[in-house]
Amino acid sequence: xxxxxxxxxxxxxxxxxxxxxxxxxxxxxxxxxxxxxxxxxxxxxxxxxxxxxxxxxxxxxxxxxxxxxxxxxxxxxxxxxxxxxxxxxxxxxxxxxxxxxxxxxxxxxxxxxxxxxxxxxxxxxxxxxxxxxxxxxxxxxxxxxxxxxxxxxxxxxxxxxxxxxxxxxxxxxxxxxxxxxxxxxxxxxxxxxxxxxxxxxxxxxxxxxxxxxxxxxxxxxxxxxxxxxxxxxxxxxxxxxxxxxxxxxxxxxxxxxxxxxxxxxxxxxxxxxxxxxxxxxxxxxxxxxxxxxxxxxxxxxxxxxx
Amino acid sequence: xxxxxxxxxxxxxxxxxxxxxxxxxxxxxxxxxxxxxxxxxxxxxxxxxxxxxxxxxxxxxxxxxxxxxxxxxxxxxxxxxxxxxxxxxxxxxxxxxxxxxxxxxxxxxxxxxxxxxxxxxxxxxxxxxxxxxxxxxxxxxxxxxxxxxxxxxxxxxxxxxxxxxxxxxxxxxxxxxxxxxxxxxxxxxxxxxxxxxxxxxxxxxxxxxxxxxxxxxxxxxxxxxxxxxxxxxxxxxxxxxxxxxxxxxxxxxxxxxxxxxxxxxxxxxxxxxxxxxxxxxxxxxxxxxxxxxxxxxxxxxxxxxxxxxxxxxxxxxxxxxxxxxxxxxxxxxxxxxxxxxxxxxxxxxxxxxxxxxxxxxxxxxxxxxxxxxxxxxxxxxxxxxxxxxxxxxxxxxxxxxxxxxxxxxxxx
Numbered sequence: 001x002x003x004x005x006x007x008x009x010x011x012x013x014x015x016x017x018x019x020x021x022x023x024x025x026x027x028x029x030x031x032x033x034x035x036x037x038x039x040x041x042x043x044x045x046x047x048x049x050x051x052x053x054x055x056x057x058x059x060x061x062x063x064x065x066x067x068x069x070x071x072x073x074x075x076x077x078x079x080x081x082x083x084x085x086x087x088x089x090x091x092x093x094x095x096x097x098x099x100x101x102x103x104x105x106x107x108x109x110x111x112x113x114x115x116x117x118x119x120x121x122x123x124x125x126x127x128x129x130x131x132x133x134x135x136x137x138x139x140x141x142x143x144x145x146x147x148x149x150x151x152x153x154x155x156x157x158x159x160x161x162x163x164x165x166x167x168x169x170x171x172x173x174x175x176x177x178x179x180x181x182x183x184x185x186x187x188x189x190x191x192x193x194x195x196x197x198x199x200x201x202x203x204x205x206x207x208x209x210x211x212x213x214x215x216x217x218x219x220x221x222x223x224x225x226x227x228x229x230x231x232x233x234x235x236x237x238x239x240x241x242x243x244x245x246x247x248x249x250x251x252x253x254x255x256x257x258x259x260x261x262x263x264x265x266x267x268x269x270x271x272x273x274x275x276x277x278x279x280x281x282x283x284x285x286x287x288x289x290x291x292x293x294x295x296x297x298x299x300x301x302x303x304x305x306x
Numbered sequence: 307x308x309x310x311x312x313x314x315x316x317x318x319x320x321x322x323x324x325x326x327x328x329x330x331x332x333x334x335x336x337x338x339x340x341x342x343x344x345x346x347x348x349x350x351x352x353x354x355x356x357x358x359x360x361x362x363x364x365x366x367x368x369x370x371x372x373x374x375x376x377x378x379x380x381x382x383x384x385x386x387x388x389x390x391x392x393x394x395x396x397x398x399x400x401x402x403x404x405x406x407x408x409x410x411x412x413x414x415x416x417x418x419x420x421x422x423x424x425x426x427x428x429x430x431x432x433x434x435x436x437x438x439x440x441x442x443x444x445x446x447x448x449x450x451x452x453x454x455x456x457x458x459x460x461x462x463x464x465x466x467x468x469x470x471x472x473x474x475x476x477x478x479x480x481x482x483x484x485x486x487x488x489x490x491x492x493x494x495x496x497x498x499x500x501x502x503x504x505x506x507x508x509x510x511x512x513x514x515x516x517x518x519x520x521x522x523x524x525x526x527x528x529x530x531x532x533x534x535x536x537x538x539x540x541x542x543x544x545x546x547x548x549x550x551x552x553x554x555x556x557x558x559x560x561x562x563x564x565x566x567x568x569x570x571x572x573x574x575x576x577x578x579x580x581x582x583x584x585x586x587x588x589x590x591x592x593x594x595x596x597x598x599x600x601x602x603x604x605x606x607x608x609x610x611x612x613x614x615x616x617x618x619x620x621x622x623x624x625x626x627x628x629x630x631x632x633x634x635x636x637x638x639x640x641x642x643x644x645x646x647x648x649x650x651x652x653x654x655x656x657x658x659x660x661x662x663x664x665x666x667x668x669x670x671x672x673x674x675x676x677x678x679x680x681x682x683x684x685x686x687x688x689x690x691x692x693x694x695x696x697x698x699x700x701x702x703x704x705x706x707x708x709x710x711x712x713x714x715x716x717x718x
Contacts, residue, residue: 047380047402064711065678133550134486134542154545157488158693244369245490248544248693249686264373268491269681270674271394272376 032285039282043274056279066262066276072250073258080167080254081231087171089223092178093216097208099179100186110183114176121173125240128169132156132241156241159251166241166252173237174230178223185219186212221299225292232288235260245269255284330614331360332621335375336389339365344637351633352624359617361387372398379404379609386612387621390437390605392426394674399607400429400436406608408435412619415626415644422666423643426602430675437605438626439643440634444567444657445498445599445667451581453480453561461585464592465504465531472538475561482538484560486546492565493688494681498599498667499564500535501528503589507597510665514672516715520705529691529698531590536692544693556580567657568603571639582653586660600664601671602643676712683708 039056042049060066095113099106116124131138132155140152155165189212197211235256238246244266246253261270263277336345342363349361364385366374372395378384384404390396399405410417416424419439427437454460454471457478462468472482487493509524540546540554555563556576563569564587573580586596606625612618624630631644641649641657649655666672673680687701696704710716 044398044401047404065682065708129547132545134545135540135550135554140542152542154488154542156547157486157542157545159695243488243490245682245685247488247490247685247689249490249689264370265395265398267369267372267391267395268494269685270677270679271398272373273677 035278035281035285038274038278041275052275056275057283060262060276060279060283069250069253069258069262070255070280073246073253073255076163076246076252076254077232077234079163080170080234081228083164083167084171084174084227084231085224087167088175089178089220089227091171092175092223093182093213095175095179096182096186097212099183101204113179116173117176117180119173121236122240124169124173125237128165128172129156129241131169132165156252157248159248162242162248162251166238169241170234170237178227181219181223182216185216189215217299217303221296221303224299225296228292228295229288232284255280259284329358329360330617331362332386332613332617333362333364334387334389335364335366335385337366337368337371338389339367341365341638344633347637348630348633352621355624356617356620359614359620361621375399376402376404384609386609386614386618388607388609389440390427390607392437392439392602392605393671394679396427396436396605396607397429397675400434401431404610405436406610406612406615406618408437408608408622413438413623413626415623418645419626419643420645422600423602426671427605427607437607438622439602440604440606440625441602441640442643442661443601443603443667444641444661444664445495445502445565445601446567446584446657446660447499447562447564447587448555448569448573449562449583449585450555450558450560451583453558454583457561459561461583462588464588464594465590467592468588469535469538471561472535476538481540481554481560482562483535483540483543484551484555484563485539485565486543486548486551486554487539487689487692488545489548490685490689491681492548492551493685493692494669495566496536496564497528497532497669497684497688499566500587501532502597502599502665503587503594504528504531505597505665506589507595507665510668513668519716520702520709521699522702526698526702527590529688529701532688533691533698544689552576567641567654570653570657574639584653584656584660586663595663598660598664599667600661601667673709673713676709678708678711680705680709 038048040051040053042052042055060070095109099110099113130136132140134140134152134154134157137155139155143149143152153161155161193211193215194207197207201207233256234254238252238254238257239260242248242252242257244257244261245268246257259277259280262273262280265272334345334349342365345363349363353360372391375384375388376399379399380402390399390405396405408416416435416438423439423442424435427439428435449461453475457474457480459471459474462471475482485492485496487496505524505528509518509522512518512522513520536543540551540560543551546554551563552569552572553576554560556573558577558580563573567584570582570584573582586598588594588596606622608615608618608622626644628644628646631642631647634640634644635642635647635654636650639651639654641654641661647658649658669680669684683705684701687696687704690696691698691701706716710718
């Protein structure tokens with residue numbers, strides 16, 4: 001009989017495994033697959049029209065005005081990725097190194113550095129928007145106070161500074177995360193290795209670049225991959241600080257905002273274009289999935305097994 | 307005992323069926339959470355006249371309203387009645403077949419509405435009405451009457467007087483304008499609020515007739531003057547967001563705010579002691595007709611498949627009635643689209659008066675039907691103009707060329 005084959009153990013395993021799989025299928029796999037399907041249809045508002053093959057993809061990649069916006073947003077994502085790689089992960093590594101070396105005040109700074117990570121992005125966005133306020137903001141006020149009033153600018157209002165300003169806010173918010181991951185990686189380095197190094201050299205630089213950096217490679221893999229995914233999914237902070245239109249004139253537009261605006265419409269500028277919006281979502285998903293897999297595989301290879 | 311149970315059962319079923327036939331509850335959705343208390347009074351009045359219908363108010367966040375609404379309608383979970391957006395915003399719902407088509411047989415009162423009002427909630431392709439127009443909004447200049455009086459300034463009649471007024475305020479240490487343009491759509495509102503009179507009725511008529519485009523020198527002149535007057539905006543205004551700009555005005559730090567009549571109620575709430583006036587920004591010469599920018603921002607619509615069609619139509623008739631409109635105007639400070647409404651508030655009465663000489667807030671009214679929208683183009687263009695990265699002629703050209711992608715009269 002079939003029921004006898006379902007032993008208590010099997011039932012138990014099934015009971016544990018099936019709900020999460022069902023959950024994943026319902027809330028992850030199904031939406032992703034349906035978004036894929038949506039991208040191949042024409043849409044009138046949210047009513048599905050004809051199957052149009054790759055028309056929506058063609059529109060977002062090659063047809064005015066979508067193509068222009070796609071390229072513009074994509075370039076900004078690339079900039080954000082590299083800028084955050086330097087500002088957030090670079091600084092994170094240095095901070096982690098300082099904390100690991102237990103410089104003065106390390107215990108206090110370990111908490112201080114991580115504290116902003118706990119804050120909600122909305123709070124950070126509004127806070128930094130106030131910092132950058134052209135009239136009353138702390139940034140301009142500080143510049144004026146130290147006699148550099150000529151450098152005071154409407155930070156979020158010019159295309160030359162707006163995106164960088166938001167990147168800085170993001171780095172401030174999230175720098176604690178790579179710091180923590182790197183610090184954990186450093187603390188895992190066996191003390192025998194460090195003792196051996198001390199016999200060879202006194203130079204911090206040699207120690208950092210030749211020993212610590214290679215040995216925290218697994219942490220770097222995690223941090224780099226997550227940053228890549230984060231940078232190309234970037235949405236909350238530019239949404240709060242630059243608005244859904246990527247103000248000023250698209251200078252802070254990134255793929256996340258652009259997708260949202262295209263699919264769902266922006267109340268103050270345009271109606272929804274669900275087809276091109278879905279096509280964009282699919283492209284963003286594929287791009288992130290493929291590139292982050294490549295990054296992970298490549299970076300894994302350079303990790304050293306101790 | 308048996309009889310008692312039977313009796314109870316009968317009583318229960320009759321009670322159930324009684325409540326079922328007694329009231330149809332219709333749901334009503336809007337993006338104006340702040341109006342909840344007043345709407346509940348309107349609905350109570352409505353239920354008094356129609357005892358078999360009750361209406362339940364639900365509000366959603368304004369910026370995501372259309373997304374929430376169209377998603378719900380697509381899933382068959384939409385409301386029976388709703389506040390709709392207008393122009394392109396209603397077409398996306400009506401085009402998908404989610405809204406009940408209306409006409410003057412269902413709602414006789416719509417015959418009296420202005421053509422511009424009806425056009426705002428009519429789908430262009432099938433010329434069908436999908437909502438009762440609710441309210442209009444006017445793009446104009448709002449000013450602080452106390453600041454104007456203190457500095458001996460009156461409403462300017464010509465562009466030179468306008469500039470002179472700004473100079474006077476600046477010299478007195480008051481910011482002439484509170485406006486900032488970091489929030490994208492503020493780049494669009496200021497064009498209509500400050501330069502409608504410079505563009506003029508003739509330009510708008512020619513534009514609609516397909517005789518001209520945005521390269522027209524009247525339009526380029528308007529943008530040139532906008533750039534000129536922007537030097538009286540706050541320092542670093544390109545980085546000043548909408549909320550901050552509003553605060554500069556309500557706190558009395560600035561003399562004027564160029565924007566929509568929808569600001570008035572909010573300004574009054576932020577600072578109840580603020581004394582405000584409104585005027586249409588002047589044209590170049592004193593004899594030029596002073597125009598405001600006009601658009602309709604909302605309508606009352608019904609689901610294509612409401613719970614009870616007759617009840618939904620009854621409500622729409624109520625929404626088109628003068629009684630409702632009068633209360634809608636005076637209790638919620640709307641410039642109602644229903645003809646013949648009078649206003650208790652002198653400010654709204656003045657707005658309604660200014661509306662008699664208007665041109666459309668054209669980037670919204672006429673150019674939001676395709677990609678890129680006129681709003682996309684003007685917001686980006688004016689942002690570049692005010693940042694010194696484009697000339698007025700560049701902006702006119704980028705609008706014309708961009709719109710040519712879908713707007714037939716501009717196609718070469």
